[in-house]
Amino acid sequence: MSGSVTVVGLGPGAPAMVTPEVTAALARASDILGYVPYVARIAPLAGLKLHPSDNREELARAGHALEIAAAGGHAVIVSSGDPGVFAMASALFEALEAAPQYQHIAITILPGITAMLAAAAAAGAPLGHDFCAINLSDNLKPWDVIEHRLRMAARGDFACAFYNPRSKSRPHQFARVLEILREECEATRLITFARAVSTADQVIHTCTLAEATPEMADMRTVVLVGNSTTRRVGSWVYSPRSAS
Amino acid sequence: MSGSVTVVGLGPGAPAMVTPEVTAALARASDILGYVPYVARIAPLAGLKLHPSDNREELARAGHALEIAAAGGHAVIVSSGDPGVFAMASALFEALEAAPQYQHIAITILPGITAMLAAAAAAGAPLGHDFCAINLSDNLKPWDVIEHRLRMAARGDFACAFYNPRSKSRPHQFARVLEILREECEATRLITFARAVSTADQVIHTCTLAEATPEMADMRTVVLVGNSTTRRVGSWVYSPRSAS
Numbered sequence: 001m002s003g004s005v006t007v008v009g010l011g012p013g014a015p016a017m018v019t020p021e022v023t024a025a026l027a028r029a030s031d032i033l034g035y036v037p038y039v040a041r042i043a044p045l046a047g048l049k050l051h052p053s054d055n056r057e058e059l060a061r062a063g064h065a066l067e068i069a070a071a072g073g074h075a076v077i078v079s080s081g082d083p084g085v086f087a088m089a090s091a092l093f094e095a096l097e098a099a100p101q102y103q104h105i106a107i108t109i110l111p112g113i114t115a116m117l118a119a120a121a122a123a124g125a126p127l128g129h130d131f132c133a134i135n136l137s138d139n140l141k142p143w144d145v146i147e148h149r150l151r152m153a154a155r156g157d158f159a160c161a162f163y164n165p166r167s168k169s170r171p172h173q174f175a176r177v178l179e180i181l182r183e184e185c186e187a188t189r190l191i192t193f194a195r196a197v198s199t200a201d202q203v204i205h206t207c208t209l210a211e212a213t214p215e216m217a218d219m220r221t222v223v224l225v226g227n228s229t230t231r232r233v234g235s236w237v238y239s240p241r242s243a244s
Numbered sequence: 245m246s247g248s249v250t251v252v253g254l255g256p257g258a259p260a261m262v263t264p265e266v267t268a269a270l271a272r273a274s275d276i277l278g279y280v281p282y283v284a285r286i287a288p289l290a291g292l293k294l295h296p297s298d299n300r301e302e303l304a305r306a307g308h309a310l311e312i313a314a315a316g317g318h319a320v321i322v323s324s325g326d327p328g329v330f331a332m333a334s335a336l337f338e339a340l341e342a343a344p345q346y347q348h349i350a351i352t353i354l355p356g357i358t359a360m361l362a363a364a365a366a367a368g369a370p371l372g373h374d375f376c377a378i379n380l381s382d383n384l385k386p387w388d389v390i391e392h393r394l395r396m397a398a399r400g401d402f403a404c405a406f407y408n409p410r411s412k413s414r415p416h417q418f419a420r421v422l423e424i425l426r427e428e429c430e431a432t433r434l435i436t437f438a439r440a441v442s443t444a445d446q447v448i449h450t451c452t453l454a455e456a457t458p459e460m461a462d463m464r465t466v467v468l469v470g471n472s473t474t475r476r477v478g479s480w481v482y483s484p485r486s487a488s
Contacts, residue, residue: 016265019357021258058485084364086485090372093482103478109365113263113355120328121353128334129385130393132376132402141373141487145401149374152400156393158376234347238337241302241330243385 003069005105007089009082009112010041014198017113025076025110031068033061034078034088042078056139058088062095066102082114086135086163115222116161119194122204124236126192126224129243131159136177138170147180154184159239160225165217175214181225185209190226190237193217206237247313249349251333253326253356254285258442261357269320269354275312277305278322278332286322300383302332306339310346326358330379330407359466360405363438366448368480370436370468373487375403380421382414391424398428403483404469409461419458425469429453434470434481437461450481 006025011017026032031049032042039052053061065075079087089109096102120127132153136146153160166174181189187210195203195218205216209225217223230239250269255261270276275293276286283296297305309319323331333353340346364371376397380390397404410418425433431454439447439462449460453469461467474483 011263014265016268017263017355019255019261019263021260024260082361082365084361084369084371086372089365089369090482090485093369093372093477093480094484096480097475097477107480109369111261111357111361111365113357114361117326117328117355117358121326121333121355125328125333125337125353127328127377128330128337130376130378132374132397132400133371134374140485145487149400149402152396152402153376156376156396156400157389158393158396231341233337233341236337236340236351238334240338241334241384243389 003072003074003105004108005065005069005075005077005092006108006110007077007079007083007092008110009079009114010038011113012081012115012118012198013196017118017198019110019112022110022112028074029076030073031075032078033065033075038078038080058091059095062088062092063099065092066095066099066105069105070102079112082112083109084111085114085133115163115197116224118197119192119222119224122194122197122202123192123206123224125238126190126226126230127159127161127239128241129159129227129239131161133161133163135163136173137164137167138173143173150177150180151184154181157227159227159230162223164219165221165223166214167219171214174217178212178214181209186228189228190230190232192224192237193221194224195221197222247316247318247349248352249309249313249319249321249336250352250354251321251323251327251336252354253323253358254282255357256325256359256362256442257440261362261442263354263356266354266356272318273320274317275319276322277309277319282322282324302335303339306332306336307343309336310339310343310349313349314346323356326356327353328355329358329377359407359441360468362441363436363466363468366438366441366446367436367450367468369482370434370470370474371403371405371483372485373403373471373483375405377405377407379407380417381408381411382417387417394421394424395428398425401471403471403474406467408463409465409467410458411463415458418461422453422456422458425453430472433472434474434476436468436481437465438468439465441466
């Protein structure tokens with residue numbers, strides 16, 4: 001029996017943003033594993049086993065997928081967005097490193113439309129020049145690493161995309177992020193809050209750094225901060241291709 | 245007559261990475277505009293006008309799309325990868341800013357799989373933690389901005405993706421990039437050269453910064469540099485979810 005693990009990106013929400021290769025991988029799956037709301041996006045099918053699990057269960061989920069594959073199954077791990085951006089691909093390789101007996105298993109990572117790029121497209125082109133992607137959650141890294149990266153990104157005049165900007169368990173941290181940005185950037189810097197991108201609930205709101213408040217972000221929001229040249233044209237926000 | 249401009253991302257090359265919404269937009273187009281090799285990816289169709297143009301013609305191409313839309317046509321501008329990442333979306337908004345008479349035109353940007361995420365998926369998950377995307381071409385920005393950003397990215401311990409690392413007209417610059425990385429990072433830092441990702445010509449090569457040479461990159465290559473924790477497991481390269 002020759003099983004497999006495939007990690008796929010479902011994109012930010014819209015079915016029309018799921019790539020054909022991901023749709024084909026889902027059709028071949030014997031088992032689908034993932035965080036509850038992502039598995040809920042998969043249509044049930046006779047014979048297809050669905051394994052929804054909790055948010056903080058990434059490593060256990062990855063280990064389970066490897067076990068299924070070792071037994072000959074075709075496990076598909078679903079991520080929102082792209083599996084390689086703050087998602088399940090890294091967790092799978094961590095699990096693989098810890099379990100060398102599984103290193104013969106066929107693994108495939110299939111990219112998806114990550115939230116920041118869908119958000120940027122909905123807003124215009126705020127990431128059209130050099131940019132950084134930063135996960136603002138300190139679940140897996142010290143907060144001072146996040147602060148340092150924010151300052152380096154600002155001093156490099158990178159546009160930035162922030163994932164997981166704010167949650168109920170750490171409501172104060174995004175306020176601190178705005179403080180740091182205000183120390184490093186001008187008050188007129190444009191910042192876009194993109195909530196529930198590509199779904200029926202999508203809201204795109206752009207304001208200046210001076211106008212931004214912590215309440216504008218929640219866990220369904222990706223935040224895009226422009227660079228020093230990012231500007232508006234009509235209702236759009238974009239970063240020109242040149243640096244100045 | 246109510247025309248439109250849609251800027252779409254064709255992904256890195258594989259047809260199976262083109263999203264259904266992009267395929268649908270192409271099917272509705274009256275005119276398709278883009279850089280010669282990207283327009284060559286579109287199947288000819290009776291009544292569909294193809295407008296291939298040169299590499300350095302982005303602004304003129306964007307202006308042409310706005311003119312077509314103003315005359316009632318449905319212009320689709322095709323980009324490789326994602327249109328918002330070093331591609332045509334910013335050029336369109338630059339053209340729009342210069343031509344306010346077109347600001348009523350319906351514009352849609354449709355995201356695509358950008359090269360760095362397809363490359364990361366093929367290599368494992370080297371961008372699985374905070375990362376930067378930097379365009380190494382100095383066609384539109386001063387070289388010292390690029391050097392400064394490289395240093396800020398390295399000092400923030402970001403993984404990095406480099407677009408347009410090397411071309412015939414500036415063969416020496418990628419050598420300078422490697423020099424800067426060697427000043428800022430340890431010699432064992434992993435660096436992945438991903439050429440022609442998702443096509444039949446795909447080659448993924450990972451080595452250490454000490455082993456990297458300028459000739460490993462060309463214009464069809466996206467270069468991924470790990471952060472200080474990026475490691476190998478079997479034939480894969482990944483960045484763990486934690487910072488240390």
